[in-house]
Amino acid sequence: MAIVTQPLRDEHRELMPELEVLEEAATGAESANAPQLLARALDFLQGHLIPHAQAEEAALYPVVDRLMGAPKATATMRRDHVEVGRLTEELAALRGRWKGTPADWTDARRLLYGLRALLVVHFAKEEEVYLPLLDEQLSAEEGRAMFAAMEEAATAAKAAARADLA
Ligand SMILES: [Fe+2]
Numbered sequence: 001m002a003i004v005t006q007p008l009r010d011e012h013r014e015l016m017p018e019l020e021v022l023e024e025a026a027t028g029a030e031s032a033n034a035p036q037l038l039a040r041a042l043d044f045l046q047g048h049l050i051p052h053a054q055a056e057e058a059a060l061y062p063v064v065d066r067l068m069g070a071p072k073a074t075a076t077m078r079r080d081h082v083e084v085g086r087l088t089e090e091l092a093a094l095r096g097r098w099k100g101t102p103a104d105w106t107d108a109r110r111l112l113y114g115l116r117a118l119l120v121v122h123f124a125k126e127e128e129v130y131l132p133l134l135d136e137q138l139s140a141e142e143g144r145a146m147f148a149a150m151e152e153a154a155t156a157a158k159a160a161a162r163a164d165l166a
């Protein structure tokens with residue numbers, strides 16, 4: 001039998017290796033190409049990860065709230081997303097004023113390792129707690145409708161992110 005949440009599992013599989021970009025940027029922060037490493041990390045965060053989080057908040061978390069029978073069941077996960085957004089903004093500001101000083105390197109490593117650790121745990125919580133619940137309780141039809149709504153929200157969020165960066 002097909003797994004209802006397979007599309008989200010696939011998307012996470014695609015995002016996961018990108019977390020290594022954060023680790024690479026952190027370990028390479030002292031190299032001459034630090035600005036490029038930071039640009040790549042920010043591109044992943046602002047262009048892919050944050051739109052993914054916004055799509056979850058629009059289309060996936062409300063379904064989890066309903067299935068758990070508690071309107072605020074996903075509040076702690078939304079709070080993780082807020083923190084990812086905050087750290088990403090700090091990283092973008094650091095990139096804007098980057099001079100390659102030891103203080104810049106320390107800041108970059110703090111932010112990149114912090115983001116990576118937060119995201120690894122956040123992905124694990126979604127996969128280990130939410131997805132089994134959805135697989136158990138959603139019909140294939142409900143799953144398709146949920147992912148169509150998520151796709152639409154992600155496309156809108158990506159367009160908005162591009163407009164912001166332009
Ligand atoms: Fe999430």
Ligand SMILES: [Fe+2]
Nearest residue numbers: 052056123126
């Ligand atoms: Fe996710």
